[in-house]
Amino acid sequence: MTTSPLPPHASWRIDEASESDLADVLFVERAAFGEDAEADLVRALLNDPSAQPSLSLLAREGGRPVGHVLFTAVRLRGAAGSPPMAILAPLAVVPDVQGNGIGSALTERGMQLLGESGVGLVFVLGHPSYYPRFGFEPAGRLGLDAPYPIPDEHADAWMVVALRPGIIGVARGTVACADVLDKPEYWRE
DSSP states (O other), rough: OOOOOOOTOOOEEEEEEEGGGGHHHHHHHHHHSSSSHHHHHHHHHOGGGGGSEEEEEEEEEEEEEEEEEEEEEETTTTTTTTEEEEEEEEEOGGGEEEEEEHHHHHHHHHHHHHHHTTTOOEEEOOOOOGGGGTTTTEEEGEEEEEOOOOGGGGGGGGGESSEEEEEBBBOOOOEEOGGOOOOEEEEEE
């Protein structure tokens, strides 16, 4: 199990989630989104062989689960020899601790661990004013298309970040995600 270093003022910690943490992970997803859809998606992704390898990180504050992020494997269709890639989906923080840096710490720690494991690109379909702080930029403009078309008015929500130099501009194509995520309803922002 890997634990992340946190700022001295942080009252929470981040660990890689294990199977025994599933109830806590699903609690965070339900609390953050106010429904079961994301919790059901996370459970399905964790059980989907096509989503592997995955990285699931859980933040706890005083033993209480307060945040979760899941990264699952993706690839580029028809792009042999491309580096390992992942997609961030979803990122969740329980409402009463949002705005305290937990989501940022989960994202940064996940990208650090993915980079250390050899992952070259991380994708996200998310809020275009939140994810650029981590280095994400619009992916479509870089020749990296989402599994399903993103409407022009939301094109900037489909983003990518390179975890090592020399990949952006070389890797091109359409992302193929896990079978569970390969549904048009997940690709509307």
